[in-house]
Amino acid sequence: MTPPRSRSFAASSPQGAKQNLGRPGVLLEKFVSMGEADLPAVTAAEQRIHRFPWTLGNFHDSLLAGHEAWLQRESGELLAFAVMMGAVDESHLLNISVVPERQRSGLGRALLEFLCDQARQGGMVRMLLEVRAANQNAIAFYQHFAFVEIGRRRGYYPDSTGREDAIVMSKKL
Numbered sequence: 395m396t397p398p399r400s401r402s403f404a405a406s407s408p409q410g411a412k413q414n415l416g417r418p419g420v421l422l423e424k425f426v427s428m429g430e431a432d433l434p435a436v437t438a439a440e441q442r443i444h445r446f447p448w449t450l451g452n453f454h455d456s457l458l459a460g461h462e463a464w465l466q467r468e469s470g471e472l473l474a475f476a477v478m479m480g481a482v483d484e485s486h487l488l489n490i491s492v493v494p495e496r497q498r499s500g501l502g503r504a505l506l507e508f509l510c511d512q513a514r515q516g517g518m519v520r521m522l523l524e525v526r527a528a529n530q531n532a533i534a535f536y537q538h539f540a541f542v543e544i545g546r547r548r549g550y551y552p553d554s555t556g557r558e559d560a561i562v563m564s565k566k567l
């Protein structure tokens with residue numbers, strides 16, 4: 395995923411959220427808009443989830459730029475969050491993250507479906523994202539939801555030994 399670089403987009407939705415079940419018998423809290431007050435918890439979770447995490451400043455810049463940012467909690471505990479940016483009629487998924495202990499339990503699915511609904515309601519016709527070429531789990535997740543590879547950006551991400559390619563994926567909404 396890619397931290398924000400531009401402040402020129404404003405696609406935030408004033409809409410509230412909707413309820414969903416992440417796993418059988420567990421009632422999760424609704425998706426809510428991410429605000430400045432959430433950033434310490436979001437940044438702490440981000441550091442547990444990603445090898446190259448966004449900083450608090452990256453999230454702050456995203457909010458300032460008007461990107462749509464959502465999160466989900468259970469009994470106050472942060473479980474998942476996402477950031478997306480609208481550009482004309484395309485939505486760019488900048489970050490989607492589920493805490494490690496709750497991955498592979500349907501939370502990513504619920505969040506991605508919610509984001510796609512939000513984007514459609516905002517008039518978006520396509521969702522785009524970049525993913526590290528080595529992040530096979532995320533690539534499998536996106537493929538499961540009909541994202542297809544449309545390109546590759548050479549050396550797009552830093553990694554421990556130099557640079558790593560980004561795979562660009564797209565899905566029709």
Ligand SMILES: CC(C)(COP(=O)(O)OP(=O)(O)OC[C@H]1O[C@@H](n2cnc3c(N)ncnc32)[C@H](O)[C@@H]1OP(=O)(O)O)[C@@H](O)C(=O)NCCC(=O)NCCS
Binds near residue numbers: 493524538
């Ligand atoms: C990628 C991520 C958002 C997916 O969320 P999740 O809650 O773990 O995924 P879900 O349980 O909703 O999975 C939905 C479907 O996606 C596919 N999928 C998800 N994770 C997968 C994996 N590790 N390997 C293969 N397929 C996977 C499966 O088809 C799965 O359905 P199934 O469980 O019925 O087989 C989450 O694992 C995560 O935060 N990973 C670390 C951060 C990251 O890499 N984010 C994306 C950066 S581009």
